[in-house]
Amino acid sequence: MQFSSSLLENAVNEFAKLPGIGKKTALRLVLHLLRQDKNEVSHFAEIIAKMRTEIKFCNRCFNVADGDICSICSNSMRKQDVICVVENIRDVIAIESTQQYSGTYHVLGGVISPLDGIGPDQLNIESLLQRVEKEKTEELIFALNPNIQGDTTIYYIQKKLPGSHIRTTTIARGIAFGGELEYADEMTLARSLQNRLPVESYVAGK
Ligand SMILES: [Zn+2]
CATH class of the missing domain: 1.10.8.420 (RecR Domain 1)
Structure with missing residues (x-):
């Protein structure tokens, strides 16, 4: 040019x-x-x-914020004892856009990926564990990308969690809506079968 x-x-x-x-x-x-x-x-x-x-990052959840604490953490209408664990801020924005979630978040800043040299220490995992203990969190929802790195991260955190009072869940995984079975990779298809839902709840959730 x-x-x-x-x-x-x-x-x-x-x-x-x-x-x-x-x-x-x-x-x-x-x-x-x-x-x-x-x-x-x-x-x-x-x-x-x-x-x-x-721009600042929330001291509590590491989401973007205008002050020390983000607008989600400081909102008393949100369930402060439910934490959705996500990889990055884009995921917070995506979940918020659904308007279906009323808890808080914890932004890890990535996922464990030894091949890329990313270990637990480079992520906001220790702060999550401290937060869970201090805040008496009821439920942790893992909303990480369904791949090996995401699974490794969930496994690592799960093992480090203090006590067993806390409920841990992950978002359902499977065939994308509108997707076709024959184009789904084996892992996706296998997970879709593992995480199958009763037909009633599937239809009701439509
Ligand atoms: Zn926050």
Whole structure:
């Protein structure tokens, strides 16, 4: 791509660093901004910079927050003794979008993956165990991706949990809604069979 302005070129190169944005899309976005009012573009840039410098992580659950504690942890309407354990903030946003969950979260910041050099110490696992003990948590719901790393992480945490009073569950796994059996991998199909539900509850849950 040839540019007659290095300012334009720099902007395109920065946009092209974003995930899923190629050079052509970057150019389209930059040209769009060029057509906007100067104040509006300044506002846009300010919002991005402010988000990066001012955002915090909740001291309790490690979700993003505007203060020391996130809006979910400080909401008394939510079941504070139920914790949904997730890998990252995207998962919190996905579950919140369903509007079906009224407990709290604990963001691990990844999953145990020895091949990638990620062990329990690099994740927010110790803080989860302390939290469970201190807060007398009733239930832990593991909502981790159904793969070997996710399972290893669940197994590790489960073994470290203090006492047996706590209920641990995992989200149901199986064939994606609208998916086809023949395209599901063996692991998925095997889990779907293991986690089979009574037909009544399946129909009722539809
Ligand atoms: Zn929180």
